[in-house]
Amino acid sequence: MGKKKKDEKKExxxxxxxxxxxxxxxxxxxxQAARSIRTVLSRNLLSSGLYAGQDGVMLALAEGEGMTAGALAARLGVKAPTMTRTIGRLEAQGFVERRPDNHDGRLTVVDLTKAGRETLGLITQACDLSERQALDGLSEKDVRxxxxxxxxxDGxxxxxxxQSGDKPVADEI
Structure with a gap:
């Protein structure tokens, strides 16, 4: 056995x-990991015309019947002015629209347009691709x-x- 093989065996x-x-x-x-996945996600979102951050807004809107800018900001953990700018960009791109709330005319809600709903599949694909790349080489147990x-x-x-269900739960509301 050569010296190199013996050293490798010893190590x-x-x-x-x-x-x-x-x-x-x-x-x-x-x-660093957050920055890297955000960079990869931004690159994977390019074909949809979106930037990282906008995808979260659209996915949140896809779950319900419109949300106020304040509710979106709270849900996504960003400040209201940031959300207002993001909504403005998405509106200019034709992905969302603002309209009066059905229950309280003083409020304005944001909802997806038809173009926004059609883009959800591309967002999901970009997120899946980014996540697969990030988790490459990790087992299911590692990921859990x-x-x-x-x-x-985060909690x-x-x-x-x-709690045991692995989702953050507020102590008191």
Missing amino acids: KGKKKHHAPVGATDVSGAII TLLKLLRTI NLRGIEV
């Missing part, structure tokens, strides 16, 4: 010693563990308790 039997986790290693890794850990981290940071 396989050794326990790996990892460097201690630094103060910003976890947050840095999460931030990752989701549980990320939801716990810790937002001050909510994560």
Whole structure:
């Protein structure tokens, strides 16, 4: 057996010693992964005419009968002015429309247009492609563990308790 093969065999039997986790290693890794998936998602959304961030608005609107800008902002965790600008861009692109609320004429709701509804399939494809790329090489168990850990981290940071169903749940409403 050659020296190289003996060294490789020796290395396989050794326990790996990892460097201690630094103060910003976890947050840095999460931030970088978020930036990377956002970049990939933006690239995958180009064919639909959308940018990352706009997809979340459209997917939220697809779940119901219109929402106010404030409700969308709260749901997606962004500030109201950011949501107003995003809605304005989506409206200019023909994907959403604003209209008076059916129950309270003082409110304006945002809803998908026909073109917006037709774009939902492209959004789903772009998200699926981005997620498959991000999770390449991870087992189903790895993915479940990752989701549980990320939801716990998010819950810790937002001050909510994560229940056994792995979805953040507010302590009190």
